[in-house]
Amino acid sequence: MTYGKGLRPLAALTALTLTAAFALVFFFAPLDADQGFVQKIFYVHVPIGIVALVGFMAGGVFAIQHLRTRDPRHDLRSYVAIHIAIVLALGTLVTGSIWAKASWGSWWVWQEPMLVSFLIVFLLYACYTPLRFSIEDRERQARYASVFAIVAGAFVPLNFAAVRMAEAYIHPRTFATTGGGLPGDMLLTFLVALAGIALLFVTLWKYEMASKNATFKLRALRRALAGDELTPARRSAAPTL
Amino acid sequence: MLPALPLDEAGKYVAAAYLVFLALVLIYVAIMAAKLGRIERELTELTELAERRDADGTGAHGHEREAVGSSRE
Numbered sequence: 001m002t003y004g005k006g007l008r009p010l011a012a013l014t015a016l017t018l019t020a021a022f023a024l025v026f027f028f029a030p031l032d033a034d035q036g037f038v039q040k041i042f043y044v045h046v047p048i049g050i051v052a053l054v055g056f057m058a059g060g061v062f063a064i065q066h067l068r069t070r071d072p073r074h075d076l077r078s079y080v081a082i083h084i085a086i087v088l089a090l091g092t093l094v095t096g097s098i099w100a101k102a103s104w105g106s107w108w109v110w111q112e113p114m115l116v117s118f119l120i121v122f123l124l125y126a127c128y129t130p131l132r133f134s135i136e137d138r139e140r141q142a143r144y145a146s147v148f149a150i151v152a153g154a155f156v157p158l159n160f161a162a163v164r165m166a167e168a169y170i171h172p173r174t175f176a177t178t179g180g181g182l183p184g185d186m187l188l189t190f191l192v193a194l195a196g197i198a199l200l201f202v203t204l205w206k207y208e209m210a211s212k213n214a215t216f217k218l219r220a221l222r223r224a225l226a227g228d229e230l231t232p233a234r235r236s237a238a239p240t241l
Numbered sequence: 242m243l244p245a246l247p248l249d250e251a252g253k254y255v256a257a258a259y260l261v262f263l264a265l266v267l268i269y270v271a272i273m274a275a276k277l278g279r280i281e282r283e284l285t286e287l288t289e290l291a292e293r294r295d296a297d298g299t300g301a302h303g304h305e306r307e308a309v310g311s312s313r314e
Contacts, residue, residue, distance in 0.1 A: 022259075037251035041258040048262065084269075091265045095258040102254035204269065211273060214280050218287070225290050 003209035017196035029189040041099040047197040049092035055085030060153020063146035075142040089122045132237035216241045
């Protein structure tokens with residue numbers, strides 16, 4: 001299977017959508033009545049947070065497929081999805097912290113359930129790579145990592161629902177179920193930004209999958225040409241095919 | 242929530258947030274580029290190895306052919 005197929009048009013579409021999103025953010029979306037210019041952080045902070053959480057859940061779905069079929073390719077897909085989602089989650093925490101400082105005058109607010117729950121999800125997934133690295137046997141590593149990805153992936157929407165049901169302290173609720181919500185211009189800008197970040201996630205996922213696939217094929221070629229003794233198995237958190 | 246910051250002060254925070262996002266993407270792409278460089282180096286090594294083997298193989302076949310030719314004579 002080749003993951004590099006269609007990568008170039010996908011990357012071009014991603015660049016185009018992100019450029020359009022940022023142009024909409026700074027030249028089209030109106031200033032927020034309460035927060036003013038600082039609210040522009042919302043268009044990068046919320047989409048990367050949503051895509052990170054969806055990425056964690058996608059990792060869980062691939063992990064289910066891995067446990068059902070025992071196909072190591074699904075484990076690799078799960079690993080790469082979680083890997084990229086961790087990077088985006090880190091971005092969410094940092095941009096959120098900057099927004100908190102500008103809006104609330106503090107880098108972090110421990111009483112805010114949305115912030116703390118996101119930090120818990122991030123710290124949970126921060127254990128994923130060390131867990132993989134700690135298991136030497138490849139088959140066992142893949143199995144345990146899949147179980148972890150499924151349990152943690154199920155925790156993500158539950159955690160989100162619990163926070164939504166809890167009484168919000170000061171965190172702005174963007175998509176209220178009754179009344180409020182975003183005005184049309186802001187919603188359009190937000191949706192384009194969300195599409196751009198989602199496309200970025202898919203592009204990076206395909207890019208890393210193509211890179212890993214090339215590495216495995218190269219390793220197989222090396223084994224065929226140079227023999228096993230020249231390529232000792234190195235301990236790694238990344239799955240192998 | 243505090244009152245809205247003036248544009249000159251808010252601009253710093255907005256720029257910082259977008260730069261963090263940009264930096265994360267760039268660091269990720271740089272790491273992937275380094276991995277691509279490693280793959281390229283390994284591919285070059287393997288190509289050289291295959292060419293060396295091919296040259297050695299041709300040489301051996303050449304000797305065999307010569308030996309077969311001389312026995313016919």
